[in-house]
Amino acid sequence: MSKSRPAASAGAASNSNNPLTILSALPARYLQTTPSRTKLIDAFLLFLIFTGAIQFLYCVLAGNYPFNAFLAGFTATVGQFVLTVSLRIQSNPENKSEFKAVSPERAFADYVFGSVLLHFFCINFIN
Amino acid sequence: MSLDAFLKDESTRNLRSLLKAVILITIAGAAVSSRLFSVIRFESIIHEFDPWFNFRASKYLVQNDFYSFWDWFDDRTWYPLGRVTGGTLYPGLMVTSGIIYHILRFLTFPVDIRNICVMLAPAFSGLTALATYLFTKEMKDDAAGLLAAAFIGIAPGYISRSVAGSYDNEAIAIFLLMFTFYLWIKALKLGSAFWGALCALFYFYMVAAWGGYVFITNMIPLHAFVLVLMGRFSARLYVAYCSWYALGTLASMQIPFVGFLPIRSSEHMAALGVFGLLQIVAFVDYVRSQVPSKQFQSLLRSFIVVAFILSSAALVLLTVSGTIAPWSGRFYSLWDTGYAKIHIPIIASVSEHQPTAWPAFFFDLEMLIWLFPAGVYMCFRTLADEHVFVIIYGIMASYFAGVMVRLMLTLTPVVCVAAAIALSNILDVYTNLEKPDPAVVAAAKAAEEKEEKKSGLLNAARGTVVGIYATGSKLTVVGAFTFYLFLFVLHCTWVTSNAYSSPSVVLASRLPDGSQHIIDDYREAYYWLRKNTPYDAKIMSWWDYGYQIGGMADRTTLVDNNTWNNTHIATVGKAMASREEVSYPILRKHDVDYVLVIFGGLLGYSGDDINKFLWMIRIAEGVWPDEVKEREFFTSRGEYRVDDGATETMKNSLMYKMSYYNYNTLFPAGQAQDRVRGVKLPAVGPTLNTLEEAFTSENWIVRIYKVKDLDNLGRDHASAAAFESGKKKRKSKAGKAKGARKLRIV
Numbered sequence: 001m002s003k004s005r006p007a008a009s010a011g012a013a014s015n016s017n018n019p020l021t022i023l024s025a026l027p028a029r030y031l032q033t034t035p036s037r038t039k040l041i042d043a044f045l046l047f048l049i050f051t052g053a054i055q056f057l058y059c060v061l062a063g064n065y066p067f068n069a070f071l072a073g074f075t076a077t078v079g080q081f082v083l084t085v086s087l088r089i090q091s092n093p094e095n096k097s098e099f100k101a102v103s104p105e106r107a108f109a110d111y112v113f114g115s116v117l118l119h120f121f122c123i124n125f126i127n
Numbered sequence: 128m129s130l131d132a133f134l135k136d137e138s139t140r141n142l143r144s145l146l147k148a149v150i151l152i153t154i155a156g157a158a159v160s161s162r163l164f165s166v167i168r169f170e171s172i173i174h175e176f177d178p179w180f181n182f183r184a185s186k187y188l189v190q191n192d193f194y195s196f197w198d199w200f201d202d203r204t205w206y207p208l209g210r211v212t213g214g215t216l217y218p219g220l221m222v223t224s225g226i227i228y229h230i231l232r233f234l235t236f237p238v239d240i241r242n243i244c245v246m247l248a249p250a251f252s253g254l255t256a257l258a259t260y261l262f263t264k265e266m267k268d269d270a271a272g273l274l275a276a277a278f279i280g281i282a283p284g285y286i287s288r289s290v291a292g293s294y295d296n297e298a299i300a301i302f303l304l305m306f307t308f309y310l311w312i313k314a315l316k317l318g319s320a321f322w323g324a325l326c327a328l329f330y331f332y333m334v335a336a337w338g339g340y341v342f343i344t345n346m347i348p349l350h351a352f353v354l355v356l357m358g359r360f361s362a363r364l365y366v367a368y369c370s371w372y373a374l375g376t377l378a379s380m381q382i383p384f385v386g387f388l389p390i391r392s393s394e395h396m397a398a399l400g401v402f403g404l405l406q407i408v409a410f411v412d413y414v415r416s417q418v419p420s421k422q423f424q425s426l427l428r429s430f431i432v433v434a435f436i437l438s439s440a441a442l443v444l445l446t447v448s449g450t451i452a453p454w455s456g457r458f459y460s461l462w463d464t465g466y467a468k469i470h471i472p473i474i475a476s477v478s479e480h481q482p483t484a485w486p487a488f489f490f491d492l493e494m495l496i497w498l499f500p501a502g503v504y505m506c507f508r509t510l511a512d513e514h515v516f517v518i519i520y521g522i523m524a525s526y527f528a529g530v531m532v533r534l535m536l537t538l539t540p541v542v543c544v545a546a547a548i549a550l551s552n553i554l555d556v557y558t559n560l561e562k563p564d565p566a567v568v569a570a571a572k573a574a575e576e577k578e579e580k581k582s583g584l585l586n587a588a589r590g591t592v593v594g595i596y597a598t599g600s601k602l603t604v605v606g607a608f609t610f611y612l613f614l615f616v617l618h619c620t621w622v623t624s625n626a627y628s629s630p631s632v633v634l635a636s637r638l639p640d641g642s643q644h645i646i647d648d649y650r651e652a653y654y655w656l657r658k659n660t661p662y663d664a665k666i667m668s669w670w671d672y673g674y675q676i677g678g679m680a681d682r683t684t685l686v687d688n689n690t691w692n693n694t695h696i697a698t699v700g701k702a703m704a705s706r707e708e709v710s711y712p713i714l715r716k717h718d719v720d721y722v723l724v725i726f727g728g729l730l731g732y733s734g735d736d737i738n739k740f741l742w743m744i745r746i747a748e749g750v751w752p753d754e755v756k757e758r759e760f761f762t763s764r765g766e767y768r769v770d771d772g773a774t775e776t777m778k779n780s781l782m783y784k785m786s787y788y789n790y791n792t793l794f795p796a797g798q799a800q801d802r803v804r805g806v807k808l809p810a811v812g813p814t815l816n817t818l819e820e821a822f823t824s825e826n827w828i829v830r831i832y833k834v835k836d837l838d839n840l841g842r843d844h845a846s847a848a849a850f851e852s853g854k855k856k857r858k859s860k861a862g863k864a865k866g867a868r869k870l871r872i873v
Contacts, residue, residue, distance in 0.1 A: 029417060067387065071380070079373035085409070086320045086366040094416075098362045101317045110320035114370055117324055121377045 041088045045081060052077035072126035079118045087111040150273050151260060155253030158280035161620060162249040164628035166291045169645075171245045174630040176671060176688050178294035179678030182244050184212065185221045185294075189228050189240050196221070197383075203683045204673065205695060206665050207717060214383040215691065219303075219336030220296050223247070248289040248298035255540075256280040258305035263544050265312045265513055266506070267551060275547035278615075279305075283622040284491035284539035290628055297536055300337035305540050307333055308520075311347055312513045314371065318363025323370030330371070331378035334385055341394045341458065342537060344379075346523065347371065348401035350516045355408055359512060365409045372402045392452040396442055407434050461530050472749060473690050476742040479533035488528075490626075491535055493618045494611050495546040502545025505552050521545055550608065557604045562596055632675070634732065646730065649675070652723070652829030655822045656680035660721060667714065668723040669703070669736055669743060670696050676723070685717060693746070700747035703740070703782040704755050710781045711817040711844065714834050721821060722832045726786045729793070729827040731802040737769060738803065740782050770806040784813040785832055788820060793827075816844040 034042070052074060059070050090099050090107035102110070165174070173182045188196040199212040224243050231238045256276040264272035279285060288297040307329045314322035334340040351368045354360065376389045376398070389395045411427045445451045453459075460467035460474055464482070467474040474480055488496050503521045506514035520541045528538035595601060629635060634646040656666065657680045665683045666676050673687020686696045698717070702710040714722070727735035736743075740760075747755040759776040762768055769783065777783055791799040791812040799808040818832040838847045 026414075026417060071387070071390070072377075075373070075377050079377060082369040082373045083320060086370055089362045089366060089409075090318070090320070095362050099318045102319050107320070110324070114320050114324045114374065117328070117374055118377065121374070121381060124381060125377065 038088060038092065041084060045084055045088075048077050048081040048084065052081070069126050072122045076118065076122040080115065083111055083114045083118065147269060147273065151257060151276060154256045154273075154276050154280045158252040158256050159249040161281050161623050162252060162286060162290045164290070164624050165630055166245065168628070169630055169633055169635070171242060172292055172630060172632060173241070173244060173294050173678070174290070174292040174632060175295070176631075176674050178244075178292070179674040180688065181220055181294050181296070182241070183674075183678045184216065185224050185244055186240055188221050188225045193222075193225070204677055204687050205692065206683050206685045208692065208695065210689070210691075215689065217296055217334075217336055217338060217382070217384060219332060220247075220294070220299055222335070223299055244294040245292045248293050248295075249291050251299045251302045252280065252285070252289050255285070255302040255305055258302055258309055259540060259543060262305055262309040262312065263547055265309065265316065266517060266544065267548050270554070271547045271551035274551050275543050278495060278543035278547055279540060281616065281619040281623075282492060282495065282539050282543055283619055283627060284535050284542070286619070286623050287491065287627045288536050290623070292630060296337040297339075300333065300339055301536065301540065303329060303333040303336055304339070304343065304537070307343055308346075308516070311367070311371065312516060314367035315363060315512055318361070318366045320366055320370040323367045324374055326367075326371045327374035327378055330375040331381070334379040335382050339537065340379070344389075344395055344398050346520060348398045349519055349523070351405065352401050353515055353519060354512060355404065357515070360408050360412065362409075364512075365405055368405055369402065372398060393446060393454045394458055396451065400438060400442065403438055404435060407431060461527060464530055472742060472745040473693055473696065476746070480531055483529055483532050483535060487532065487535065490622060492539065492542055494615050495542045498546035498549045499542045502547070502549035505548050506545070517541065517544060517548075553608060554605065556595060557601050563594065646826055646828070648824035648826050648828035650679060652822060652824045652831060653679035656682055656721070656831065659822075664720040665718050666721045666723055667699060667702065667717070667719040669699065669739060671739070672723065672725070685719065694750055697747045697750035700743035701751055701755055703736075704744045704747050704780050706779045707781060707784070707815070707817050708843075708845070709754070711834075714817075719834050722785065722818060722834065724782065724785045724830050724832075726827055726830050727803050728786065728790065728801040732828055733803050735786075735803060735828075736782060737786050741767065743782070768806070769801060769804050769808065771809050778813065784815050785818065785830060787813055788815050788830075790827070814848070816848045
């Protein structure tokens, strides 16, 4: 990943080494350079984080009595998040050199397979 | 040259794969047939102790359906308590054999469940060879894979736990271990979520099959962690690890026996920690790719370190505060090797939990043990991601095998893999038929001669054509290793045949003329119990024999080999180690009808209950330190004796009395001899007031006593017995016994 460092922003960043200014420049860069399909994936990731956080908050506030239910719901979001990140990494054209054996279509099929398994186990675990 | 081209050319690929298939089938055949010694010599029965429970559970599974097996409450073990079997076993083994049973039924081969159970381990050893082939193929090439498959097929370290009749969890666990590791390596190499998910599925199967799955849960994170530390973090690692962990952990929690352990116990925290670490590392890696600044990079690096320290601190805090359970004693005793002996005698009392002696390594692995370090070294030289795994696995497994005899089993696969890598490297070099081009050699020679005129030093080191081309040296080395390989086969067969193929249920001995004499006292006694006692009779024995009584005699036991309740075992220990007056109320309160002891004094069978007695005392002393004292069983000089010099406590203990009751009647007066302890016994044998001898097997190995009922007239048993013997009426004694028996049956 680190190899594909765009030269455009290199000049801008070298002006100031203050982390805050660098961080503030990130969102604009993200909106500019990221393909729309990846943005869609990222929106889904954001949604998953949000769902997981709400579940966790509810667990903290209301107690974890059916612990398996909490775990099933929470690990569903975590697992789905991780699998989606994997899909994002694999389908990223910048990572082509890493994944010679995995085409984007194959990555999507893997993603479906993993998600089906995950949901099967979650539904089984929630009782 | 031509042969080399023939072997590597594209046109002969089909021929080579045919050869591979033939070799693998042959290896599977050798693996299966070398495990059949005990079936051919004796009979097709289940060996040892634990397999008897697995067998009983498998029978229950095929007689009832799966759901009743899952909810099986077993009221015929741990008598007053019972055992929630569905929630306290690893169901993988039983379900596997149940599925095989039903498939064979479906194919109209009605095979008895016992034969499936007996033959399961040999069948799976063939699959283990295949899995090892695949695993080693990922490390090096096909040739090394075939060598490793051949090694694991016959290595005694693995055979010792997987002979026919050894229906234990390890029978399928080693196959699952190797296959899970293969899938992990494959997932890591390809960076594929599909292989990661498959790895998680087989990890799930492994969790269902064996408690040793903890080894996998710690090996894979350790591998990932070391890769991160080596600066080899890649997107492939992230995909493989996270898809394995997310699916595998969720899947492993479906097994009732495991339950919430993967998030609550310390054994599983490494996996969770590495999972968290990988998220951070991946995120940082992503940000780093977006932002170019050296200072920012160092900032991020320090961020990783801080996050790592913080999460470890949180882990320690959670462990200390009790949210996360600390290591279980069994696991902890691997690190603090003196821990079990002091705190949990029941763990230390198992012979498999002792440290391994050096000869055992050579005995179990022969030539592989000296090829193993060489193979690990070869892995260092070609250090790809997957070789790091073999190195870590080799180091960890060697340590564990050094601490505990039983863990030799997990060492054996990696030894086979590493030895195969080493040997195939050697063979690669020495079976290479390629010759250097004559023109090049001539030129080199000319250059050398020219050089020689300048300085006459170091001729050998200056050759430009490096390699081994002399036929003689090639033949010598290859011949030597072929010889070693043949010797390895001989050694393995010899060890398997002589050391690991004896069922502990029947004892074999040789008569002076060389013919075999079988001592079958165990089954004699268990069948006596099965046929001559009421179905709901409760048998008390030391826990070693619990499973066998449940399996063969089909009677209710108080304790068994699943040592989940230490206090209950200590109760039995106390009853065995106390005076009759103390033991009898204990027996009455637990509704014990029969007490069974193993006595090897007549035959010289050393694994009897008198030799295990000290452990009973220790375990009982752990719970009732005031009532049972180990010190009192030793003489004033600290000796553990059973002859005239035995202490009063020893002579009055129930175990001593039961073992030696009536034993002196076998011998001329004053000549009673104990052949295990090698001592002469006291002239007057012990008396038993509260028990009566019900059955003693042919060689006196198994002795069964019936617990007497309360006295009809309300006297205590000692005075009743004294009164009876004072009246010297044998008739009335028999009548009384009959009366007691009648009471019991009604």
